[in-house]
Amino acid sequence: MRDAVIVEAVRTPVGRRKGSLSGIHPVDLSAVVLRALADRAGLDPDLVDDVVWGCVNQVGEQSANVARSAVLAARWAEKVPGTTVDRQCGSSQQAISFAAASVIAGHADIVVAGGVESMSRVPMGSAKKAGPGVPFGPEVARRYDDFAFNQGTGAEILARRYDLSRTRLDEYSIESHSRAAQAIDDGRFVKQIAPVELPDGGVLSVDEGVRRQSTLEALGALEPAFEPDGRITAGNASQISDGAAALLITTSERARSLGLEPLARVHTATVVGDDPITMLAGPIPATAKALALAGLALEDIDTFEVNEAFASVVGAWLAETGADPSRVNPNGGAIALGHPLGGSGARIATTLLHHLDTEGMRYGLQTMCEGGGMANATIFENLRTPR
8 A cells, every 4th residue: 555654844933814825926935945855855947747836826926837847946847736725724734635545545756845925916816806707707796696605704603603793802811822932932933834035135044924022901902804793803713824845745755765763654534515695614613524434533643734814713613522732733723823824734734743843642633624614624643753
């Protein structure tokens, strides 16, 4: 049986909107992690059979197959192909799944999976504005009573459904920032980050979005973002960000032949569809499906990454699963670190894999909600130092 193992995983620091990374083209940002990945793994990039790259807003600078452009920008061999995936926020997590399936099936031996989003340069929603009408078309509009699909509305629905108060959501936000700040101070992100040289000659090596002085009073003063009396604000939602991440995926056999030591294996990968109006509850059934496919129980998972698109997403997931909150997003999440859409799945996987390795844990599960009512869930098994 062929398997899919991850040899190396690397990411850029996540930049704030209009921050340090905003001056870098998304193709060049992608090239940073491609070069770093090959260097750190000790792999000749000529051996890569394909690059599968996630990106959500595939217009403007992120159009025309950003994956292929990234390969060329990294100065890899012209024979290395690339393709770009859009599963909304889960695009690069889906890229990992596609890459793993490809090597397991024997269609390829070495595949790089990852993704990018420069939300400063290609604003969120740009793809929706590129044509003459709404992207979901008249038939979908009729089916859902012309409901304007809005993730903020979905986040508010979850907050009400699970009785998550504004205070509770803000408290979760503060905890995310606190955990991320502690992770930075402890040097937990150093091994996973590829520093980025900036146009002004500087270097960015630390995530820019973490707020160390956040308080309930400050968050409480923010206006609701989507509904006049709503609970979701800019303070308890993910940050608009720039960033990229990449993972090197091959088989155990191929890794041995190249003298490479796998970091982990892709144990189980799945995706689900869910209510497109609520939209953000998908991680709940995705987690259940992944555990069932894996033959594992929630208690078998040592650590979880649940994308913090909004604090209510994680709150709803915790309420339904009963997971230990201390094991969820232990190094902070998108509320603190940022959410560069097409790059987030790979960023989260990179952080999760390094956490498994550092802490000597065996299993990690990541899941994230996605536009249109979908969710990916992936279980990774540490191959280096599991307990």
